[in-house]
Each structure stands twice: as C-alpha cells, then as structure tokens.
Amino acid sequence: MRRTARRRAAAGLVALLSLLLPTAVPASAAPRSGEIVLDGATSAEGIAAGEGRTFYAGELTTGDIFRGDLRQSTATRFIHAPEGRAAAGMKADPCHNLLFVAGATTGKAFVYNTDTGEPVADFDLAKGFINDVTLTSEGAWFTNSAAAELYFLPVGEDGELGTVKTLKLSGPAADLTPDFNLNGIAATEDGKTLIVAHTANGALYTVNPKNGKSAAIKGVSVPDVDGILVHGDDVWAVQNFLNQIARIDLSGDLSSGVVEGTIKSDSFNVPTTVALFGNTLAAVNAQFNQPPSPFEVVLVPARK
Secondary structure (H helix, E strand, O other), rough: HHHHHHHHHHHHHHHHHHHHHHOOOOOOOOOOOOEEEEEEEEEEEEEEEEEOOOEEEEEEOOOOEEEEEEOOEEEEEOOOOOOOOOOOOOOEOOOOOOOEOOOOOOOOEEEEEEOOOEEEEEEOOOOOOOOEEEEEEOEEEEEOOOOEEEEEEEOOOOOOOOOEEEEEEOOOHHHOOOOOEEEEEEEOOOOOOEEEOOOOOEEEEEEEOOOOOEEOEEEOOOEEEEEEEOOOOOOEEEEEEHHHEEEEEEOOOOEEEEEEEEEEOOOOOEEEEEEEEEHHHHEEOOOOOOOOOEEEEEEEEOOO
C-alpha cells in the first residue's frame, strides 16, 4: 500500500509541477518598493541567507542560482547550472562557503561553492520531489514530498561531504497523499529536533533526527504551507497560494504553538520560501498558476 501511494504521489507531483510553472517571462521592469527582481529568471522557488546581506535564490526549472544584495536591491545570475538540474529549497553554509540545493524532480541534492559558483558535488537521494533543505552543525537534511523519509548529508568540520543516509519517518509526518506532502524543513538551534511542514495536511510536525519519530505541533493550522524558518521560539510558515506568512510562537517543549501574526503584502505572488535578515524577511515569489511576469524577492517586516 505504501509503495503504491509513493508511486502515485511522485507521478502526481511531476504532473502538477508542469501545470504550475509559467511558460514565459517578459523583459524585467524596475522593482517596486520592497522588491528585488531576479533579472532574467524564468522560474523561482528557493531562497537562502548568505553572509551579511547576501542572499541566493534559485531558478526552479534550470537549477541556475542568483546572488543578490539586500542593501543594493540587486540580484544577478551567479551559477549557470549544468543541464538537467533544478533548484527548489536551498540553504547556505558561509563557514564552509557551500550552498546546498534541493533538486526537485531530479531526485538529487546539489552542492555549490559560494566563492566560485562551481559545482562541488551532487547526490542521488530518491525518486519523487526533493523539496527543501536545512542545516545543522553536523550536516544537511532534505525532504521528499513523495516519500515518508528524510535524507541526511554529513558535513565535516572542514566542509568535507560524507555519505547520504536515509531516515524513515513514523507518526503523523509519515502520512502520504497524492498531493505534496513533506515540504519545508528547519532545525532547532541545537540540532536535536527537526520541524517539517506537511502541505497536504496543513500542519507542522517535530521529528527526532535519531529515530524518525514525529509528533504534531498542536494548535497550529497552516493550509498551503510551503517553506518554513525557525529562529528561537518563532516559526515563520509560508502559505503559498494564500499569499501570506504565518508567524508562530512555539511552546518551550515544541509540542504546541500559537499563530501570533500573519504577514501579508500586495507584492506577494505565491511566495514559497523565506530567509531572515535581522528584522526583515525575504520571500521569493514562485508565481505558480499566474500570468508570467518578472520573478522577484519581496522584503517584508518579520513581525507585524
């Protein structure tokens, strides 16, 4: 039963992605206040905070990576990915000058050097949709929206990359539907607990990275949840087709949470992932099911 569900989910995700993506983008225009255009992008999905005010944003369908500066409100194409790649969620590791990228329908994880833009390595994870990634002091964790499992890529003290390990999940986070399942992922500061977003269930779950056991974060309902971000007791959950970001206050034991505020912007156009810069959130618009227009990063206050 579970194998059948996974095959159906993977097939449905590939078909859904082809329907969601715009097909063309006109010439870029000057950004409105609080927006940074990804000049020349034909799709978008992931964003990551780099060193200082630097950010990275990915072109979903080609795997190319843009590098931008929040102070200068600019972004340019930085990495021309080899053919056949894709870029969904991503996270930067400034200590080792590495960028970790979830490879969407490729089933892969990609790693780039943020100094040179050169590919460092790629890893076969699993069939399905490798959707997002988070970093701990020990390595990178990836989600698959078509499977009840996570993938761990160890990263050594000097940035050396290890062998990928698969973590099978149990409990509510392991629920599979024909729609997108596991999506965004984040880690607590000590790395002892992972938090995952489940799009189909509109829920957040904690995951024990040692044994894969999961539990629901009670009191939190986040329909259309996509990427998530954790900082201290705060979780920001991007609700893509609702064009909003929920800010959630977690209990000390992570068992429950309260939605403290909802961040909205007239500039949101199906935001998918978000990065934090002090008191500012940078969200990338994916524009799924929207008329093609320049793709951009939208800056909003982290608290409202």
